[in-house]
Amino acid sequence: MSVAFIDFETTGLDPDRHVIWELAVIVDGVEHCWQQKLNVGQLVAADPVSQKMTRFESRYHATTALTVANSLGGGDRFSELTQGRHLVGAIPSFDEERIRRQWVERFGWPTAGFPWHYHIVDVEALAIGALAAQGWRVDPPWESEDLSRALEVPMISDADRHTALGDARWAKAIHQAVMAMAVRPLTDPG
Ligand SMILES: [Mg+2]
Numbered sequence: 001m002s003v004a005f006i007d008f009e010t011t012g013l014d015p016d017r018h019v020i021w022e023l024a025v026i027v028d029g030v031e032h033c034w035q036q037k038l039n040v041g042q043l044v045a046a047d048p049v050s051q052k053m054t055r056f057e058s059r060y061h062a063t064t065a066l067t068v069a070n071s072l073g074g075g076d077r078f079s080e081l082t083q084g085r086h087l088v089g090a091i092p093s094f095d096e097e098r099i100r101r102q103w104v105e106r107f108g109w110p111t112a113g114f115p116w117h118y119h120i121v122d123v124e125a126l127a128i129g130a131l132a133a134q135g136w137r138v139d140p141p142w143e144s145e146d147l148s149r150a151l152e153v154p155m156i157s158d159a160d161r162h163t164a165l166g167d168a169r170w171a172k173a174i175h176q177a178v179m180a181m182a183v184r185p186l187t188d189p190g
Helices: 040-045 048-053 077-082 092-107 123-133 144-150 164-179
Strands: 003-010 020-027 030-035 086-089
Touching: 003 077, 003 092, 003 164, 020 077, 020 092, 020 164, 030 077, 030 164, 086 092, 086 164, 123 144, 123 164, 144 164
Parallel strands: 003 086
Antiparallel strands: 003 020, 020 030
């Protein structure tokens, strides 16, 4: 399965006002993580609660962030890394909506579709299905910690939580734990 484990940190929850500032993509076992340079308006619009949660002040490196503000940046790195792949993350709809907006701002609406595969995978939903198959009933609203514990996947450390790479690694670990339960391919007739 061709997948890309992803996570972004943003300046807030409102896609109309808030933007991505940190991206992590793990493909074929290689971790990629970078930050995008924010302009003054984006910094002013940032939600203080999100800034605190993602430890923006201590982690954002304005001098080394890619300087193409609010674009995909880095040779359209995200598009290259995720070409044809399923995006896999914890609630990746949040991340995908934001990267779509960036993509459209830069390139316009893609008549041939976005570079990544349109079918995105939420590892929390995967985990619930896998746990159900093992007899665990997960009542909403659930905590990510509980899913992690039941799957025997270490939870992200406090230091790494709400960092793009820490969260992408956790999504990968949950995905791997679920896929490790699989025995034969779905296309196997027998
Ligand atoms: Mg995150």
